[in-house]
Amino acid sequence: MSKEGISNDSLNTLASLDVAGNTFHYYSLPEAGKTLGDVSRLPFSLKVLLENLLRNEDGETVTEDHLKAMYKWLDERNSDTEIQYRPARVLMQDFTGVPAVVDLAAMRDAMNAAGKDPARINPLSAVDLVIDHSVMVDHFADASAFKDNVAIEMERNAERYEFLRWGQQAFDNFRVVPPGTGICHQVNLEYLGQTVWTKEQDGKHYAFPDTLVGTDSHTTMINGLGILGWGVGGIEAEAAMLGQPVSMLIPEVVGFKITGKLREGITATDLVLTVTQMLRERGVVGKFVEFYGDGLKDMPVADRATIANMAPEYGATCGFFPVDEQTLKYMQLTGRDDKQIELVEAYAKAQGLWREPGHEPVYTDTLELDMGDVEASLAGPKRPQDRVALKNMKSSFELLMQTSDKDPASDTERGKMQSEGGQMPVDPGDVEDSFEHALSQHTEFNGEKFRLDPGAVVIAAITSCTNTSNPSVMMAAGLLARKALEKGLMTKPWVKTSLAPGSKVVTEYFEAGGFQEDLDKLGFNLVGYGCTTCIGNSGPLPEPIEKAVENGDLTVASVLSGNRNFEGRVHPLVKTNWLASPPLVVAYALAGNVRVDLTKDPLGKDKDGNPVYLQDIWPSQAEIAEAVEKVKTDMFRKEYAAVFDGDATWQSIKVPESKVYEWSDKSTYIQHPPFFEGMDTEPEPVEDVKDARVLALLGDSVTTDHISPAGSIKADSPAGRYLQEHGVEPKDFNSYGSRRGNHEVMMRGTFANVRIKNEMLDGVEGGYTRHVPSGEEMAIYDAAMKYQEDDTPLVVIAGKEYGTGSSRDWAAKGTRLLGVKAVVAESFERIHRSNLIGMGVMPLQFPEGVDRKSLKLTGEETISLSGMAGEPKPGQKVTMTVAYPDGKEETVELISRIDTVNEAKYFINGGILHYVLREMIKAA
Template identity: 55%
Template sequence: MVKQSLTVEGKEYVYYSLKDLQGVDPDAVASLPFSIKVLLEAAVRQCDGKYITRQHVEQLAHWKKTQWEKKEIPFKPARIVFQDFTGVPAIVDLAAMRDAVRDAGGDAMKINPQIPVDLIIDHSLIVEHSGSNDAFKTNLEIEYQRNHERYQFIRWAQKAFQNFRVVPPASGIVHQVNLEALATVLQTKEVEGAIQVFPDSLVGTDSHTPMINALGIVGWGVGGIEAEAAMLGQPLYFVIPEVVGIKLRGRLSEGVTATDLALTITSMLRRKGVVGKFVEFFGPGLKHLSLADRSTVANMAPEYGATMGFFPTDDTALDYLRQTGRGQHVPLAEAYLKAQGMFRTDETPDPDFTIVLELDLGAIQPTLAGPKRPQDRIELSAMKSSFDEAVSTPVAERGYGLSPAELDKKAALPHLAKELGTGAVVLAAITSCTNTSNPSVMIAAGLVAKKAAELGLVKPSYVKSTLTPGSTVVTEYLREAGLLRYLEQLGFYIDGYGCATCCGNSGSLHPEVEQAIKDNQMLVASVLSGNRNFEGRVHPLIKANYLASPPLVIVYALAGTVRIDFENEPIGYGHQNQAVYLKDIWPSNEEIESVIASTLRPELFRKQYEHLFENERWASIQAPEGMNYLWDEQSTYIQKAPYFTEEFARAGADASLKDMRALLLLGDSITTDHISPAGRISTDSPAGVFLSDKGVKVQDYNSYGARRGNHHVMMRGTFANIRIRNKLAGGKEGGYTQYLPTGEILPVYEAAMKYKADKTGLIIIAGKEYGTGSSRDWAAKGTYLLGVKAVLAESFERIHRSNLVGMGVLPLQFEEGENAERLGLDGTETFAMIGVENGIEPGQKVTIQAVKQDQSVVEFRAIVRLDSNVEVEYYRNGGILQTVLQPYMS
């Protein structure tokens, strides 16, 4: 490992040179994908002979060959970012670990983040009020009142833990704040009297962490369980990834947005299959994509299934640092990355990739995605016919299975003097860091609003319109451009700064609209500029949800329906009853670029982020003091994590994998929203009943996401999604299953508790892409706490599979071409795993015996999805947390 020095602006730095690696061909390193070079540098710099060895360095240096060997490598990121929904349970776990260490006579202060951690509070905003000037202030007040216990706990953690910063509510969305303010491309630290420089890198407890890849920063989403281990110095282990190169050529056509590009790439790569792989963009088309456009594409990496959607650092990235007020970092970044061969120019030779796909940017068309998945792309011109077809398409084919006559259904709205039809847009939300981080689409939305307002268009009164940007910078440039007032004129007032509708915190619709939907079983729609539209996520009453660019959100809000052909039908009628078409209000690229050039300045970003960690309202919260948290048994938000009690210790190692019963039998594309919903808690759900018994009023139930610090609530919410379809539930939709010994149809939680009392181990059986979506650790924690010992699926999404391992739940995968249906399994069998008495090996095949009710036996093979020796160790110890805790217990 060769150290070199670098002098920039009179200051000397040291770094580990990739060009001077001993025993490695420099040309082989030079041809590596840029994303692999970043991993290689981290391995070289942190090589300690214990966690990270010379062998790991050589594996990465010879990636072209070793990618096929599927060997595990360790990675220690430079920092970690949390959002509050995933951050709170992680802190709860750390606080419980401190108690466990203290009770064992160890030094509890050792339970501290070893690397910098930032927690950004962005998921707690619920849009209870919208469409008025006081919406932001009112929503913020409700947020602070409703989340007081959570915020007290976070304030305690802010003081009790080292290397731990908090960004208070109403500051922005984690990934946009990370992109616009926290990231610097490089990190420096003093080591043995010298200043060491190295690439920034991170993991985040939110699946959209790859948004930061737009700057050339390696980062991806992990579950909170893995993040906790990383905080305590444990490397993240993963199999050396394949890297799919996407060669971009051409440029986006007039009127086509970065959102259209991101949705097209999502559809393309989800069909190709890139789960667990890195995606890296290259080619001449890169120079025609702004940094913000790149961030929109990178943000949706989890939607197309990749670990990352990486763009190498180049002049565009450095210009973005200057534009956002971080120009002081540019000289060192440019000098270091060029010295390391990690800076891309137009003359840079194309790296070696596993495979290369090509995409002509000029072929991209205006696009939406839906109505149930982000990868289901629909060209704008086909939107009306697509929705009409979905109405009568079978549910198994992602339709609604209704009669074509449903298209003619109407419901009266007497107080609103309107009529609600099938396909009515009842929620139009400009939301999510995916798009609100991109000035081009936000300015476009503002210009659409301006033209529409000037022509006299008015939004139908049944459309709830919300605007929740990912940073306060957005408000300032919209205001400075004179566009905010037109957005407000159409009903798009600033309702807050947070994820809001994108994570299911949409709030209520107009009461009359909600009643009409319920009374008439209306199939209505939402259009949002988010990244997720899974069933039951956006709003419990809205079954059809479409992702679109912010300007299209405005257009659909004005039209009031998704059943419109914008090429041939008017959006509406303005002054003098004049028909107004899409072409009349859609801005040109030149108009958008002109506004951006006149409004976006470094001073704007510097001013908005000047006091990022300071907030008078936040500072006024009174919180407990001390190294160990004082748990309140009466709290309905924060309860001590149970995983470190004797009952749960070594749960994986001691778990019986015989005589298991199926808790659920599920189909394809089961998301982490299906497993652990983040949205509102219904009054008749097990979680709602629990809160009611605790004296909590219905209006104070908050959301499942906000209650993740209380395992009693979250256990009851596991598999409680109102749209989940369990084949063991007798045709009943929602969180129900059959308690097989008696045949009763019960809420999943109640059935699981009965099985627990019987000492019966549980298995979940599912189809393809199990665990798609958010990186929420509670999807694994809840599964574990219900008593599930194994999950058998056709395939797993990357993060959820590792989360299951992290909680000591065994992931099993059907052999290629097999599934429950083809094997004749109906879920009533008793299951046993045979041949693991002497231990489990990574990726080994095991025999599963399924004994049917008539005592006949179905026997088949399954793959153990413990993908590395480290994962085997985690599973054997009962999970990551128990593994990490062991060294601190004396």
């Protein structure tokens, strides 16, 4: 309900519904329509927002004017009205969850220091944290891989897991799903999500839409179950946990009409890669996308969830599917309570949230796809929206090789070349020459001698929530493996294979169909239940393979069934990474090279020496459908019966029962963060920025992976040196993601991605910059510390789509700790822009036609920003004065990307958590 607990309900919308012997009260959208107007024409996702406002109307944060603005949206199909949205719950994974709990623990310390009860810092909304990001593929292709990897995970992460166990007992409304269980989004889809949420208050039961925010971009996966949810930064999620509403403008909603059916041999993965490309080209950043059309009638929730999962890849806030018969079927399959399913149907129909055939809401914009036009596809080599038709994979890779030593086509240009079915022209006469700079390497592994060529698939991973939640593509992988074995095909010896499902249910149905044995024989043994390769936890390549790649400077490939393939993410030595369906992952493991044209070239030879082609072993839709029938409700009920219990190792972790955390100076995983040290009850006034230096001059599509990598830590990096100084050997570094509870590691890892390119340096990759006063080239962290010694403020200059990718709060936290006052870019991705504000860093946008190139910036300049002082307002102009080394100056009017009044409050306070903490201290 609202902050007082009961809505003002100025429109008299409170109604009741009798379901399965219970009476549920709810705030009726049809009743609201009697006053506002015909709200039935609103997109379903906006109906969910409208219900949220009706239920939380308090005359202050939500007023009748906000309700009217929701209806007025129908006239303009967009709105500049800011609303306060209160999701029912929060979902976390451990990479983002650990720093969130660290912040909560630090806030308890601050409350304690202020003489207040630290227990007042406590989640007010239900919070589920799923430990899924910490298992790495150290062992693979053997029967004990899972057991060995989990043992290593528990040993590596003992400090983190002790901390989370403390949080589990110290905080109310906070549940932890232990390691080795599944991926948060798949657990959410298969178990946690309810579609309709209920709450008891004042002796009454209230029903309302299940809604959430999550500290992971792919929280959007739950949209496939008719649940509105999206990713936010950990900072924003913490505020939501502590009772702060999510401040947002009423969004534009793009309708995506789906018709027809997929052709034989085409998978849900091919569909989502096509949808991703189409929506990226249309431009939906910051918008809702809602799917409609007759094609939804027979589209199972698993396919919908695959499409919804990749909303961050197509740039949307969410990709929403309304409730219908398919929703109920999935809830039945996954073992939800019968009464809950009955409530979902009755409530959705009563509220007008049920999808009826032919119903087409009003949308800001629309586009359409006939699923019959979808073709087999992959996406890469470094952006998920760059779809490549399977038939064009060979030429796509060879074009990449041609341009790798020259000035390559920009990502945008490459995307345009790929857009027509992924076709990228290449001159066959140039191909052989293009490989001369990366000679093949002869090597040996596991007793086999072979030649490693450019394009070699060194990682083939069935991984990620995107596809492992979908039985049809997983069964297709199992069937293809079986057929390959029958033909006598085997995985190439240089391919590191792995299978990391998002839940134990996958193992249940693989074993029921006998497919796990087939996959094991090809090296796709179970390695863990977690995100693994998709987030950079691919583990090391076998040493002979790594040496061959390094010695030949080979451009090799990974093929993974994930959603992210950004530079340096999967593995630092693997320069090209391709997203594909699980059966294509297996196929490329058999082929061994992305230069094998799977539509024409044989995968290998059968026992009689005859060529075997992909079409010879690709399963039919009928075979896949028969295999999917083996997925049973009992499997879900069995695996989720004790989902919060964990194994004996987890249960044996002992922690002190205390309201405040007992920090250890010796820990290299968990450290008391400095954000609240010396914080006064009133914020210091915001000041203009004078004579700042440029810390980094960056191009387009700089991702949060570039800004704050999650993968491996190099021994000679500032973070690596810090860990070694504290007694940690390189073999025990773990990953940046696992060390997010230690700000000392994370600030040293900011801008430390091995593939980031700072334009202040020529031909240099990695986290380096020029310290301008001395002219010395050094690590970005080291330069930032030198600037801090001189009290020199810093700015970052960037191109388009700054901060794409994961909802990584450390990309903003690290930026602040390095002393960066503002980031000036051509455009920002939604979550990172919000996170920068949440940490007190000003996001500023160049006006149309102005950028770092038109200003001829080299990083040698000083930057001053005026117009920030006092109380910044949403969308205000900020004047940037560029002082060039030759004494000339130029001024530009930048646009503040503080978009809402609440964001302005957060920025004035130095960040969202500072604002919340001050408010709680005052109220205590």
